[in-house]
Structures are given as C-alpha cells and as structure tokens.
Amino acid sequence: MLRHFVVRPRAFDHPDARLLTEAIQQYYRDIYGGTDRDSTAVEEFTPPDGLFLVGYLDRAPVACGGWRRRQDGSVEIKRMYVDPARRGGGLARRLLAELERTAGAAGASRVVLNTGYLQVEAIGFYEASGYVRTDDRFGVYEAIDGAYFFDKAI
Numbered sequence: 429m430l431r432h433f434v435v436r437p438r439a440f441d442h443p444d445a446r447l448l449t450e451a452i453q454q455y456y457r458d459i460y461g462g463t464d465r466d467s468t469a470v471e472e473f474t475p476p477d478g479l480f481l482v483g484y485l486d487r488a489p490v491a492c493g494g495w496r497r498r499q500d501g502s503v504e505i506k507r508m509y510v511d512p513a514r515r516g517g518g519l520a521r522r523l524l525a526e527l528e529r530t531a532g533a534a535g536a537s538r539v540v541l542n543t544g545y546l547q548v549e550a551i552g553f554y555e556a557s558g559y560v561r562t563d564d565r566f567g568v569y570e571a572i573d574g575a576y577f578f579d580k581a582i
Contacts, residue, residue: 431485432487433485435481435483435491437475442482444484445482448489449492451511452492452509459544459546460544465569466567473496475534478497478503479494480507481494481530490510490511491510494527495539501537501538502538502540503531503539504539505539508524508541510523521557537582540564540566541578543575544574544575545574545575555578557580565577
C-alpha cells in the first residue's frame, strides 16, 4: 500500500541520487559480477537535455530514474531503480510515468532503454508498461548478447 510517495527532480550528484545509484551498482555487482559500464555524467541528466528523479516514500529516498536526450531526439531512460523492500507497490509505475511525462514535455516522442537478461522483473515491468523489444541496439551494450533493448512511443 502506498503511503506518501512523491517524486522530485534532483541533480544526479545529489546525496539521495548517489545513495540510490550506488545501490543499483551493488545490485549489478551481485547479479552480473560488475557495475554498469555505461558512463552517466551529471550533465547528461541536467535540463533541458536530461532529468533525474528521486522518489520519496514518507520522506525516505526509495526510487530513482533519469532520462537523457539522444542525438536522434529520443530519450534514454537510465538508472531506474526501486529499493527491493519497496517493490510491488506501484512505485516503479509512478516513477516511470513521471519520467515519460517529463520527457514528453521536453519534446521527446520516443523513449528507449536497455536492461540485462538477468533482470527478469525489469523486463516484465517494461513490457507491461508498453515497451517493445527492438533490434535497434545502441551504446556500450550494443554488441553484448544478453542486453535487451526496448522502445516506446510517448
């Protein structure tokens, strides 16, 4: 059950954003044996060409995600995460909806993302949210088997 959940824009290097992105990297170490190799600079998540959001449940930072503009005008969602103890309550849906809304307000009509084959829950979540697997591969994981790419018109 949702209590009081709010989503706020935060700089990518804000302490709450750093706390959650470190948790993401630890999750990647646990399941893949290493961190995400895709560089994510603070500037990439700074308006007008990017945005990073932190979700707070009863004032505690429990969720995050950001988008960054790509050269083709689409945006890429990165660092989408919900604390494992808070999953299953709709927080990810609310965060993703806000990422899509703000990306659309910034002029994007298409959202892309990628995730790994071991992130079964994430794959199911994105598919249930209208994302479609695509062969349009990009970035540092473009040639990696087990990297899944998704696309959605917004």
